[in-house]
Amino acid sequence: MSWELTSDVERFASVAGAFLRSSPVQNTVFLTLIDNLRSRGLHAYGVEDPFFGWWRRPDGEVAGVLLQTPPHPVLFSALPAEAVPAAASVLADRRVSGVNMADGDIAAFADDRKYVPGMRTRLHRLGTLTPPDPAPSGFARPATEADSDLLIGWLRDFYEFIGEPRSDVPAVVDDHLAHSGITLWIDEGAPVSMAVRSRPSAGMIRILYVWTPPALRRRGYAGGATTAATQAALDEGAGEVVLYTDLDNPTSNALYHRLGYRPVEDRAMVIFS
Template sequence: MKLCIAEDPKDLPNSTQSFLEANELSNNIPLGILNRLRNNPKAYQGFKLYSLIDDDDRTLAYGHWTPPHPLALAAATQPAITAFAKAIRQENPQLSGISGPKDCIERFLEEWPELKPKITRTERMGAYRLDKVVPPRPSQAVIGPAVESDLDLVLRWRHAFDQDCQLISLPDEEAKSWAIDRIAHQEIYLARVGNVPVSSAIAGRILKTGRSVGFVYTPPEHRGCGYASHLVADLSQRILNEGYQFCCLFTQLENLTSNKIYQNIGYQWCEEFVHYHF
């Protein structure tokens, strides 16, 4: 087995894309990142892409590192995990964290046991998939894409969303660039009551047959009114209407309200992901 290291998706082994697309849901984050890098090579600074291949150039494991985020891992078999962990240990011994499917990450840590005592915080995420929307209880909100005049609000809400989810916030200029680009491409949707925005969501990563939903945020003063359910159901249906076969999203497993909301509109739990901070 050989670890290939790249700083451009086109330099990865040809088998990497098909390896990831074999399980679009589980690998939707790496697939989305690779797609973004193809469209914008400067989207991330100092990143590395890792692909473990066998003697026939078949990809057996994949990971990416986009600082300041942790190493993200996707892999298949136990031998591949073992070889990948050993190779990463030599290439990048000072990990700040690791994330990915729980079973995969647990096997990785078995090969690098010194990391376990360094774990300072654990996040548990559920990966959900929707193939058909279950209409929620109607709300007074009207759904539509965010516009240029919503930029400041989107930036405030993105920061609040990151804080709520304990995510690493983008630097101000990067966050502004992100918001401007997403608004221009009509990917951010807002629910409004009258002229007042009450909830947000984004049509995110584009996959081969599906698309992700994210940035689901409702300010505290507007929670409990069904706005997020209405918005996510509406946006998910728009994505399906565009010809995608499914929608997917992540939510924190300890957030019982979010998990219930998504299940009620047709999302089905598929897999647990973990993020260990060192």
């Protein structure tokens, strides 16, 4: 039993692909990141090279994976218990600013290292889509290139709001427009909310970002946009539609539950001091 590391995304996809596709809901972020690194280049998330890893059982089967796009925390799949401290050992010589992993694995990975707790998230999968009742005023439409300036501003605001500002927002917007992956909610002739979804991967689509400007909140627009984006994912043939929520945001957790999303697992991010 051991970890193997590589900087080759194609080798990682080849070795770990079957493991990831066997649980596409739980591995949604890995599948999306692989697609983005292939389509947008290895430096889509930063100037440093990403690296990847997998944990093999004694029979040679892959039973866990990791991925880092520096400077972001190392992302881990669900892991066998013995793979958690082993991961800390194999990464000891690398600059690891933090980790994102199953909530219950944090203590075993950190051991006696000091860390600052970061965002705790909950993965949800769609059960039965239940549109908001009453429906918000307005209607949904796909965003187009004519909306680019608005979308760039809103996505920058979103990243600032979650404390993860990015410099590549125009490229992110262009990428999602290229697959018609941004849904706008329109009211009184103007966009008031957006929901962004991933490309299909292993039969799964993820709702990535939902944003309503602060001055336009509490009118149901986010529910309308999310419902429309979810329906668009189903219309594209997604067998699973998933999303993450911030566990410290009871408003969004309650909204997505009303729309038909149900909890799957909780994750935690920590930053090492």
